[in-house]
Amino acid sequence: MLRAKKRTVIGALAAFSLFGMPLAAYADPSEDPTSGSETQASTPTPSVEASAHVRQTRAVSALVSIPDIQTPGDGDDSQLINQTVETKGVVTAAYPKGENANLKGLEGFTIQTPGTGGTWDPARTASDGLFVFMGKSSATMPSIGDCVVVKGKVAEYSGVKNATAATQSLTQLLPQSITAATDCDPVKPTELSGVPTQDQMEALESMLVLPKDTWTITDNYKTNRYGTLSLTPGTEVLRTATDVVAPGAAAQAYEAENAAKTIDLDDASTTDLTNFKQNGHKERYAYLANGAPARVGYHVTFTKPVVLESRFGSFVFQPTQMTAGNPDRSPVTITGERPAAPSVSGDTKVATFNVLNYFSDLGENEPGCKGYEDRDHKYVTDKNCKLRGAWSSQAFANQQTKIVQAINTIDADVVALEEIENPVASGVSTDRDGALKSLVNALNAAAGSEVWAYVPSPSTVPANEDVIRIAFIYKKAKIAPVGDSVIYDDPAYTGLARQPLAQEFKPITDVNHEGKNFVVIANHFKSKGSAPKNLSGAEAAANTDNGDGQGNSNGVRVKQARALATFAQRFNGTPTLLVGDFNAYTMEDPLKVLTDAGWAHESGHGDSSYVYGGRSGSMDHVFANSAAHPLITEVKSWAVNAQESIAFEYSRANYNAYLAFEADNPYRASDHNPEIIGLNLITPIAQPPVGPSAQPSDQASTNPSAPAGNPEQSASATKAKQKRSKLASTGVNETIPLALGALVLGVIACAMRRRTL
Structure with a gap:
C-alpha cells in the first residue's frame, strides 16, 4: 500500500474519473525481480464453490475486515502492521508454490471481501482485496472461488531493493492458518475504462478488475525477460514528449500525462526469463510467440478479469493464474498486423x-x-x-x-x-x-x-x-x-x-x-x-x-x-x-x-x-x-x-x-x-521544333484554319505546295521560297527594261 502522505503526488490529474485516463505508476524496467514480485494478467471468473483443498470449516468471531487491514495508520503502512488478525474473503486468484518447476511464481493467493466489487464507488478509500503470501507456510493453498478465513500477521512488501518512503508496497498477510468458511457472497470485478489514479489504485489494491474497451501495447521491451507488456487505454501508443512538444516544462507536463496512462500487464512469475542459470527459458512466453509478435501499437482486449496489485514498486494488472508457461490462460486477446514496406512515389x-x-x-x-x-x-x-x-x-x-x-x-x-x-x-x-x-x-x-x-x-x-x-x-x-x-x-x-x-x-x-x-x-x-x-x-x-x-x-x-x-x-x-x-x-x-x-x-x-x-x-x-x-x-x-x-x-x-x-x-x-x-529528378529533354517534311505528301492539310475551297482549287494549291516543299527544309515555313521568287521576278523585270533602252 502507499502511505497516506504519498497520495499527494497525483497532482491535478487526481480528479480524473476512473473511467477517464488518470495517473498510473510506471515500473522501472531496470529492476530485477526478487522473491515475491512481478506481475501479469490472466483471470478465470471466480467461483463461490469451496474446493476440497480447504477441508476444515469453522465459525470465526471478531474478524477484522479487509478494508480495516488496508487502511493506513499514522505512518506509511497498514494501521495493523505486524499485528496478527483474522479475516474472511473469497479467493479470486491463486499462485501455488511449485506449480511449475521452471518458474518462480507469486506463491500466494488473493482474497476479496464477499459480495464486493462491481460498480466503482467514488467514495471508496480502502480496498476490499488482500494478498496472502504463503512463503514457507505449510498450509494448504485454497483454490479460486473458495470462501476462507485466514489468520496471520500483517506485512508490507515492495520487492524493490533500497526502497524509500516513496516506494509503492503491497499490503499482505503472512498466514498462520487457513480454514474453510461459509456464507461468502460472490464478488464481481470492477470495470475500468482507464488507468486508475494513485488514490483509486490504493482503494482497489488486490481487488478483481476488468479493463474495458480497447487498450494498446505501448512497450514490449521487457516481454522476453520479465513477461510483461506495457499498456495504455485507447488505440494509440504513447509518444515521446519532446517529439510532440518543446523541451522543458511542456515536455515534463506531457510526460506526466503519459505516466498517468500506462500500466503493465504481468505474467504472475518473478523469473528472469533471460537468466540461463534458471530454467524459465524452457517455458512459453505468456504474450509472445512466432506469428504473434505483440508489437508496439497492437491492440489488446481483456477477456477475463485481472487483479490490480503492486509489484516492484508500481501497480500492475496481474492474471489470476500464472500465464508464464501457460499462454492459454491469458486474460487478453492481442490483434494487429506487421506492416509491409510503404509505397513511395517518385522516379x-x-x-x-x-x-x-x-x-x-x-x-x-x-x-x-x-x-x-x-x-x-x-x-x-x-x-x-x-x-x-x-x-x-x-x-x-x-x-x-x-x-x-x-x-x-x-x-x-x-x-x-x-x-x-x-x-x-x-x-x-x-x-x-x-x-x-x-x-x-x-x-x-x-x-x-x-x-x-x-x-x-x-x-x-x-x-x-x-x-x-x-x-x-x-x-x-x-x-x-x-x-x-x-x-x-x-x-x-x-x-x-x-x-x-x-x-x-x-x-x-x-x-x-x-x-x-x-x-x-x-x-x-x-x-x-x-x-x-x-x-x-x-x-x-x-x-x-x-x-x-x-x-x-x-x-x-x-x-x-x-x-x-x-x-x-x-x-x-x-x-x-x-x-x-x-x-x-x-x-x-x-x-x-x-x-x-x-x-x-x-x-x-x-x-x-x-x-x-x-x-x-x-x-x-x-x-x-x-x-x-x-x-x-x-x-x-x-x-x-x-x-x-x-x-x-x-x-x-x-x-x-x-x-x-x-x-x-x-x-x-x-x-x-x-x-x-x-x-x-528526371525530366524529358526538350526537342527542337520540327519543320515541313522534305518529301511530297499525298494527304490534305489538317490545318483547322485553312479555307475550305473547291476541289480544283485545293488540288492546285496542293501541287504548288508540293513544288515549294522540294526546297531545303529551314524550319521557317515558306519565307525563303517567297523571297527567292520575288528576287527572280525583280531580275527579269530589270533585264527587260535594259533591252528597251
Whole structure:
C-alpha cells in the first residue's frame, strides 16, 4: 500500500474519473525481480464453490475486515502492521508454490471481501482485496472461488531493493492458518475504462478488475525477460514528449500525462526469463510467440478479469493464474498486423538504414573476446571487445539475412547506412570498406545479380574515427556517384560521434531524359545515453541530463548540428538532403538549429522511428534545402524494426525453447526504422521544333484554319505546295521560297527594261 502522505503526488490529474485516463505508476524496467514480485494478467471468473483443498470449516468471531487491514495508520503502512488478525474473503486468484518447476511464481493467493466489487464507488478509500503470501507456510493453498478465513500477521512488501518512503508496497498477510468458511457472497470485478489514479489504485489494491474497451501495447521491451507488456487505454501508443512538444516544462507536463496512462500487464512469475542459470527459458512466453509478435501499437482486449496489485514498486494488472508457461490462460486477446514496406512515389528513392552494428569481423576471431550467451551457453554478440557485432558466424548469418531482406524490400536507389563496421578504427584490418563490401555482396547474392554497389571511402579520412561508421550503397543501373565522397572532420564530432559523410549522385537516364544531380549527407549524432567525460562548468551542465526531456549530451548534439549546417552550405544550389540518426526528437534543440538555418524538416508527420521506455518518437530524420524541397514527393517511415520485441532480434536468437529465430522475414533487423524519401529528378529533354517534311505528301492539310475551297482549287494549291516543299527544309515555313521568287521576278523585270533602252 502507499502511505497516506504519498497520495499527494497525483497532482491535478487526481480528479480524473476512473473511467477517464488518470495517473498510473510506471515500473522501472531496470529492476530485477526478487522473491515475491512481478506481475501479469490472466483471470478465470471466480467461483463461490469451496474446493476440497480447504477441508476444515469453522465459525470465526471478531474478524477484522479487509478494508480495516488496508487502511493506513499514522505512518506509511497498514494501521495493523505486524499485528496478527483474522479475516474472511473469497479467493479470486491463486499462485501455488511449485506449480511449475521452471518458474518462480507469486506463491500466494488473493482474497476479496464477499459480495464486493462491481460498480466503482467514488467514495471508496480502502480496498476490499488482500494478498496472502504463503512463503514457507505449510498450509494448504485454497483454490479460486473458495470462501476462507485466514489468520496471520500483517506485512508490507515492495520487492524493490533500497526502497524509500516513496516506494509503492503491497499490503499482505503472512498466514498462520487457513480454514474453510461459509456464507461468502460472490464478488464481481470492477470495470475500468482507464488507468486508475494513485488514490483509486490504493482503494482497489488486490481487488478483481476488468479493463474495458480497447487498450494498446505501448512497450514490449521487457516481454522476453520479465513477461510483461506495457499498456495504455485507447488505440494509440504513447509518444515521446519532446517529439510532440518543446523541451522543458511542456515536455515534463506531457510526460506526466503519459505516466498517468500506462500500466503493465504481468505474467504472475518473478523469473528472469533471460537468466540461463534458471530454467524459465524452457517455458512459453505468456504474450509472445512466432506469428504473434505483440508489437508496439497492437491492440489488446481483456477477456477475463485481472487483479490490480503492486509489484516492484508500481501497480500492475496481474492474471489470476500464472500465464508464464501457460499462454492459454491469458486474460487478453492481442490483434494487429506487421506492416509491409510503404509505397513511395517518385522516379528516385533514397532511404536510411541502421544496420545495428554490422561487423563482418567476428568476436570469435578476436583474441580474448567474450560474448553474451544464449540458452545453450553459446556466444551470440560481442561483450566488451574491440568489435561490437555478432560473435559467431551463425549469429552473423542471422543478422545479415534480416538486414538484406529489409534493404532489398525497401527497393531504394540510394541507401545511407549507419552503424556499419569501420575495420581500420577497430584495428582489425586496413580495409576501411571491408564490411561494406560484405554487405553489398550479400545484397547482390539475394537479388540474383549485380544490382548494388558501394561508394568507396575517400582518399582522405579522419585520423580519429569510431569503430562504426556511415556509408552509402546504390543501385548501379539507376544511380552513379559524382566525384569522391567527403567526410566532414570537425572537432564537434571527433571522439564523440560519427563524422558526416557527403556524396553527390546523378540519376542514370536515356537519351531522351535528363536528371538533376543531388547530394546526400548522412549523419549519426552523439547518443543520449551518456555525457562526454572531462567536461566542467557550463559545458558539463549543457551535456548532463537536466530533466527537460533531451537527455545527456544535448550540448554536443547542438554543436554537431551547427557544424553540419555550416558544412552543408558548400552544396547551396544543388538539391541536398540531410539524413540519418540525429539522436534528437522532433522538437529538440539540435533539430531547431537546422530548421533555423533554413532546412525543411521533411520527415516525421506522426511516424515513429524509435521506441524507448514505452514512448514512440523519431530520432531518424530527413531535411532538405530549398533546391531539394520542391523535388520531394513524400517521406515515409517503415515500422519494420522499432515496434518489434527485441525477442525477434538476431542477438536474442535461441533465448527461448519455444521462440524460433525468424530468418524468413526482415522484422527486427535493427532497432531503428528506415526513412524512405521519394524524389522527382528526371525530366524529358526538350526537342527542337520540327519543320515541313522534305518529301511530297499525298494527304490534305489538317490545318483547322485553312479555307475550305473547291476541289480544283485545293488540288492546285496542293501541287504548288508540293513544288515549294522540294526546297531545303529551314524550319521557317515558306519565307525563303517567297523571297527567292520575288528576287527572280525583280531580275527579269530589270533585264527587260535594259533591252528597251
